[in-house]
Amino acid sequence: MDNDIARHLVHLEVERRLAPRTLAMYAEAFERLRGFAQKQPVVLREVQVHHIRRWAAQLHAQGLAPRSIAIVLSAWRGLYRWLGRDGLVPLNPVDGVRAPKAAKPLPKALPIDQAMALADHHPDDDGDPRLQARDHCIVELLYGCGLRVGELIGLDVGASSEAAGWIDASDATAHVLGKGSKRRSVPVGGAALKALRAWLEVRGELAKPGEPALFVSQRGTRLTPSQLRSRLKRRALQAGLPTHVHPHMLRHSFASHLLQSSGDLRAVQELLGHANITTTQVYTRLDFGHLSKVYDAAHPRAKRK
Structure with a gap:
């Protein structure tokens, strides 16, 4: 042996x-x-x-x-x-034996009050107001539209044949390039449009000439995923949120809160750009978890000794 x-x-x-x-x-x-x-x-x-x-x-x-x-x-x-x-064993005894399926962890979503606090937060420090306008717009689009990080940083100022995505403010629609190079369009809410206009007013002061990216860094070039995560983490701390916030958490929050209010799983699937509805169904588990907590806390027959 x-x-x-x-x-x-x-x-x-x-x-x-x-x-x-x-x-x-x-x-x-x-x-x-x-x-x-x-x-x-x-x-x-x-x-x-x-x-x-x-x-x-x-x-x-x-x-x-x-x-x-x-x-x-x-x-x-x-x-x-x-x-x-080498002919030392007649068969492989491990063939066909599989490990137990790992439980899929539920995506972490912010409570509605925390998501609203993050979106409405206006830092009172002496930071660059242009960056604050940019970060506010980013949060509104991540939470208000359910965009992925790559979809958001891929947005350009205007529509073009080279653009991965753009926002049509007149139509209140974001056109993005999602996974598998699949395009989809999602509605943009009034709060996000207002934040977008505020950011566009000052974007030109940061962006390098000819830079097409909607969201740029202090250097004037397209914002990177790591820069976005760092700024979002900082904003969440400033807003007093008790948990670490990452961009995909806002996408989860978008989906969970929309499903809780509408109950329309198919619509949430379309807005998220999921190819298979089973991917979206995880949010029904999130919603059921919320309902279970309400039931346990409020129903007299749910009391446990």
Whole structure:
């Protein structure tokens, strides 16, 4: 057993040239395999599918995360595939064995009052008012339109054949280029349009001549995702929000709050640009979580001792 594992690790290091960290994870996975086989007891080359299934279940019962179990199974599968190429095992006992599905975490959305506080926040420090106008407009578009970061920073001042996206203020519509190079149009609310006009009044003082980007940095060039995240984090702290705010959280908030008010899942799907409605259905879980909290707090039959 030890000889097979040692030779396979050499193969992974010398021939496959795996990174040291990956090698360490595989070595740990093989140590788990050795431990299970010795307790069974069973010879490594005689391990069967039912052994692997039982050991994977034991790893899960021990609290190992599904992703970690998947890594362990991948290492074991590769070992038996390698042994099989040399004719040392008749079949791969790990084939067909899958790790438990990882629970998909719910997207984090801001409560409505916090989202409104962030959008309405007007810093009273002596910062650059032009940057404040820009940041206000960014928040209004992220929360008011549900745009992705890439869609927002890809906006240009006007429509053109080269533009990834633009805002038609006369029509109150944002035209953006989403995932898979799919274009979609979303309505722009009155608060966002007002913030946009305020930003456009001062944008020319920052933007370099000929720069098409709607949102520019202090250097006058197109704003980067990291710059946007940094400014949003700063604004959230100034507004007194108790949680770390990132741009996608405002997209989640847009979807969650819209679904809570309208209940129209298909419309939310279209506004978000989701190709599959199952992607949008996660927000029904967010909405149900909110309703569950209300029920637990208010209904007399929900009281728990």
